[in-house]
Amino acid sequence: MDFATLLQMLDATLRLATPLLLACLAGLFSERAGIFDIGLEGKMLAAAFLSAAIAAVTGNVWLGLLAGIGASMILSAVHGLASITFRGNQLISGVAINFLAAGLTVVIAQSWFAQGGRTPQLSGDARFNPIELPFAEALQNVPVLGPIYYELISGHTILVYVALLIVPLTWWILFQTRFGLRLRAVGENPAAVDTAGVSVIWLRFAAVGICGVLCGIAGAYLATALQAGFVKDMSAGRGYIALAALIFAKWRPWYALYACLLFGFLQAMSLRSDVVANVVGFQVNGQFLDVLPYILTVVILAGFVGKAIPPRAGGEPYVKER
Amino acid sequence: DPAILFDLGGKFDKSFNESAYNGAERWATETGGSYAEVEIQSDAQREQAIRRFAESGANPIVMAGFSWATPLAEVAADYPDTKFAIIDMVVDAPNVRSVVFNEHEGSYLVGMMAAMASESGTVSFVGGMDIPLIRKFACGYAQGAMAVNPDVTVIANMTGTTPAAWNDPVKGSELTLAQISQGSDVVFAAAGGTGVGVLQTAADEDILSIGVDANQNYLHPGEVLTSMLKRVDNAVYEAFTQGTDLETGFNVMGIANEGVGYALDEFNAELVTADMQAAVDAAAASIASGELVVHDYTADETCPALSF
Amino acid sequence: MSDTAPAIELKGISKAFGPVQANKDISIRVMPGTIHGIIGENGAGKSTLMSILYGFYKADKGEIFIAGKKTSIPDSQAAIAAGIGMVFQHFKLVENFTVLENVVLGAEDSGLLRPSLARARRELKSLAEEYELNVDPDALIEEVGVGMQQRVEILKALYRKADILILDEPTGVLTPAEADHLFRILENLKREGKTIILITHKLREIMEITDTVSVMRRGEMTATVKTSETSPPALAELMVGRKVLLRVDKAPAQIGRKILEVKDLNVTDSKGVHRLKGVSFDVHAGEILGIAGVAGNGQSELLEVLGGYEKATGSIKVNGDEIDLTGAKSNGQSRRARGISHVPEDRQREGLIMDFQAWENTAFGYHHDARYQKNRFLMDNAAIRKDTEEKMARFDVRPPDPSLAAKSFSGGNQQKIVLAREIERNPDLLLIGQPTRGVDIGAIEFIHQQIVALRDQGKAILLVSVELEEILSLSDRIAVMFDGKIMGERMPQDTDEKELGLLMAGMTTQPRGPLHEAVEAQLATAGSGTAKEV
Amino acid sequence: MDVMPKWADVVLIPLISILLAAILSALVILAIGENPWAALKLMVSGALGSTYGWGYTLYYATNFIFTGLAVAIAFHARLFNIGGEGQALIGGLGVAVICLFIPWPHWSLALLGSAIGAALFGAAWAAIPAFLQAKRGSHIVITTIMFNFIAAAVLNYFLIGALKAPGMEPATAKFPEATHLPSFQDMFNFGETTFFRGAPANVTFFVAIAACLFLWILIWKTRLGYELRSFGHSESAAKYAGISPTKIIMVTMLISGGLAGMMAINNVQGEAERLVLNAVEGAGFIGIAVALMGRSHPFGVLLAALLFGFLYQGGAELALWTSIPRELIIVIQALVILFTGALDNMVRMPLERLFLAMRRAKT
Ligand SMILES: Nc1ncnc2c1ncn2[C@@H]1O[C@H](COP(=O)(O)OP(=O)(O)OP(=O)(O)O)[C@@H](O)[C@H]1O
Ligand SMILES: Nc1ncnc2c1ncn2[C@@H]1O[C@H](COP(=O)(O)OP(=O)(O)OP(=O)(O)O)[C@@H](O)[C@H]1O
Ligand SMILES: [Mg+2]
């Protein structure tokens, strides 16, 4: 594999890792607060749809982004209502949300646009366009670093950089602020937070809300940055991969970045079976490359890459007891 | 009244099903007639849908997509007085008209155009689900490209192996980017909804793209080289027009009877040079006359010009 | 009574959990600078009342006055603001946080963590000096002992400037020495003018440290008296509503052959912690061997190994036959087949399936029994029901309804269901852990009688309990466990709570004395940490 | 002491939950500009108004009984098997292999063979997640989701490779005549009148009923069922009693996977008579809702499966005769899952208060 191909693949990796990373960090906030969320997929999908729809109608991608976040937040609220307020089963709520998003997006899209569950194609200001970082063009010819800067680092949409910035931000919030301390505590032992005079319900809703915002950005990225419009089921299992990455990352922000880059790379790889064949020296089955992230997830879960211990109060509704 | 049954992609897929839909609509506006239609929800409903329409008295009943063959073969005999037409597959029954297309011929033509338009000498293909039908497209495309430039490199990628591959524009777009990085500057998408992503990315990256089934030139004016037309609309229109007197039997739509072809309109007029047009039209003529035979992948599941 | 306002006054507090009336119209006043004790049976409503005072639960009815002012306490935040701190029976600490983080949690002074932690570090230091509350601020909670954890809980309250401190059964998990330390701390706090409410089941502690005491029964406050004007028997009577025999009557043991022989047992748990370190002992027919020790010193693991659901190395012989300790067949089923019955320490987590009906629980662990089978495939549910009815009658389980879910029985009756199941097996060896935990005084009498009766039939009994009184009154021989080792064996008539307490603490907190040396000598003669055969 | 009588928990709560889901669904239908009342009428007449409609309703119900039972038995052992989809796919592979490569003399024998094949293949697909859960503590929810994706890839691999019939479709050849199962039409054909004409319901429905019965006995009458329920209620207590968690997890998941796999008899052998891609079409996920609504009781599952069969067939009729998109059915399913599974406390809490007040008033 030559340098240019490598850069191309890493470039694709970054693009494909971005929605995973946003969803993964979304899951991180939620699960760190003790709310498991397999509904990431559905939230992304809903956000993808509404962001594309609003962007298409208004021609303004920022309004689209807001709308996407709103859609995701509504589903987050449903999840919060089910799993925090009514102490329902978080997994089932997540499954239901995934279904709901899969169905509603198409039903509404069809009713609004009558294009078979799609939104119109977005163009111009209705989508996020790549931004050239300063001096990218000028430095392009500097050996090694030039192409890396020009090809790999520069030329992504703003949301890619946002996603990358959210990683240190997440770390800072979780480990350097009062809110972070409380959020982590509520995922480990909500009773401790409750008796310390802080509202468990409020904290968990806050976490689920942040999860909604991040999923919303992830979905908007899919429909308005990575693509130019919504098509049905466009989240294509990314929510589940993000969950797997979260486990891989042991619920830590920096590891989440690495895990998502790895999964992004695997996805990039499955698109470039030719490169894979070149590198390993024989033709690799396409289906195998496609399911590699899933297989890898199982391998990780099997603990061959180190045991991941989830937040202790995760998945359980908080019921007061002495 | 006639009825039409769409395949799982849905009638607004911008390509195959939409083309069928357009045919039906054309008939409706021209004749003022009305027709029944359904987009099924799952494979299990195919037989159900055919039966329900047959029993409600719809005639003829046209179905778009090869997947209808099995249920139709089952049902056709139960409704001897109803005429059926199926597109993309052959069903051998006295009351069925089977319409198949020589996609490899159309693909050959656009393959030629791709190779002529390419400056890099590399052209590419993005298929939807990896099934023989799509390989047939790819194989014809590669043959056409090689016919004008024996040294051309043809990159072919399939989006996936599940039906989801028809609807994964993200992957279509990434595949296109990958192909661009390998030097491709013309990409042909035969991938249903996934093709939307392919065409979009090609436009974003300023390379040429080729649409499929319906005329997709309008999607990105000036950036879509042409579209490989598969006149599903004609097939539907014709069936509707013949009505209850539908002529049954085997019906091949190739270049010869304008069943396949390439699209030329105001959106791509500037892209298609006179040379190009001449060469393609000549090839079309010799295919029509039988002088030139394009290899059909599905005949023996091999391709002389491309290895999958 | 002085004319100062009471620090706390509750008026007419009522609270129901669904159909259970946990508190009924309770009123109480506590004067500032005093220690007020609350006693009562399990489930009497003590914790509920305190949780209401701390804003953890909302009362259905009633008023709260703090320092004479009517105060509404809708949540813990309000309680903290009113100067109330509470140490719960089950600590409310975040296990993988440091001491410092736990103290700061919820009482941070700014959005950023760093300054809050710095201030807390300074403050902890001065608090430690003032009240003998030393803790390592950077230790992780999961890595420190329960005594330290409790100090962290107290520090949490003091850090929030609490004037009123509620402690719910604080000594249950402490060694006698740690309990003494706690009481010194409480005395210090009282001297500083703080008001303390202490919930405990131990009459001795009430007598020792409180100024006034309230007794609760079945959700009601039955009496409030000055400690100096009452006595343990009087309090016991107030608690149960009748005279109780606080002593066990038993004949001298008729020791028979060796039933259980344990040699050099070692257990390392899934986290890699060495739980049992070379434990050896014997139990004979007709004998009750009591194992004393503070919870968490390996007793649970010992019972689990003997009961077949923890892997170990070493050797166990029952009736002279070696028992497999690691194989796939080493489980509760094979132990039962060997004539070992087991009343587990935690009836709700282990002994019973709380959602199963009583009859289903009667077959629990014995569901392979031939008499419970209809044929090769089906169980004979009717036979199990019938058996359950008989057992319920013999053990006076109330209500005697086999179809009632286990969770619907009170603690004492749940324990009776387990006991009936295990004792009626007529085992050679009965393992019994915490037989009277969470059981009221009346039921304790009955359970003790059953255990002694089984012994008198010539069965071997291994009794594990954290209650020293229970160990002393039931056992024919006592072994003390500390840190996974048996520290020594004593005959009940030759020892007392004080000596056992020292052994339970591993004797590390006390200066070396003659006793220390004597026990060490014993250990030396018995070899590798094993105590002398008595 | 329970606050509510059992019937309220078993009947009233699911009914109210469904009602809430129905009301919301009606609102969605209204919002897209259609008439919910007309839609309901169409659904009822289409699904229950003729033996033909019943034939479809029962066909779908048969699928859901199998996947519902699969989820239910796992629930009893507190295992959340989201992998029904993949297990049913692989079960289909088993059915295809059995039907295509063994020359069966008669459909009854073929049914027996394919039932075993389907169950074995489905069970095998559940075995790895089960093993990982039992031995490595890997969260079975995530592993079974992953195995759904992997199953789809495996099926593809065979349908475009070794098992593919000549032609375009990624599907196996039609199964031989002797393996075709009698449909209701064949079974209830009384000379003049043909019932269930053209509907796919077939003899597998009775296999499904038998499976309900079998599972009921297994769960409530056998030692295995006893151990399984014990484990589900309290893992710590099960360990105390000498019940091996590994054994229970493995056995339960094998049964669960086997049941999910057996769905393939209905859709692959009974209906399509060949194996196509994506043959399961979400029935594995519907099983979750069915099990939840049926309170994991085999007969509850049967009733819930009928309800979902009705929804499916009624929904198909809607898509056929109105312009309501087919995805609306997914929305309705989602709402049913949400209300019966995750928001059940929303209904339970006020009901409990009501019953408590009623009891207080009585005493
Ligand atoms: N969490 C609970 N939910 C519902 N009911 C409960 C709960 N806990 C206890 N009860 C009910 O409250 C009643 C009192 O229980 P508790 O454990 O306080 O018994 P008790 O009065 O201490 O009796 P004893 O100790 O003699 O068995 C019991 O009848 C029990 O059914
Ligand atoms: N959260 C709850 N839900 C239902 N019932 C409860 C709850 N908390 C307490 N109860 C019931 O209320 C009654 C009083 O319980 P409480 O914990 O106050 O007793 P207690 O006197 O502290 O007992 P213990 O000595 O065991 O600590 C019991 O019957 C108990 O089962
Ligand atoms: Mg009690």
Ligand SMILES: [Mg+2]
């Ligand atoms: Mg208490």
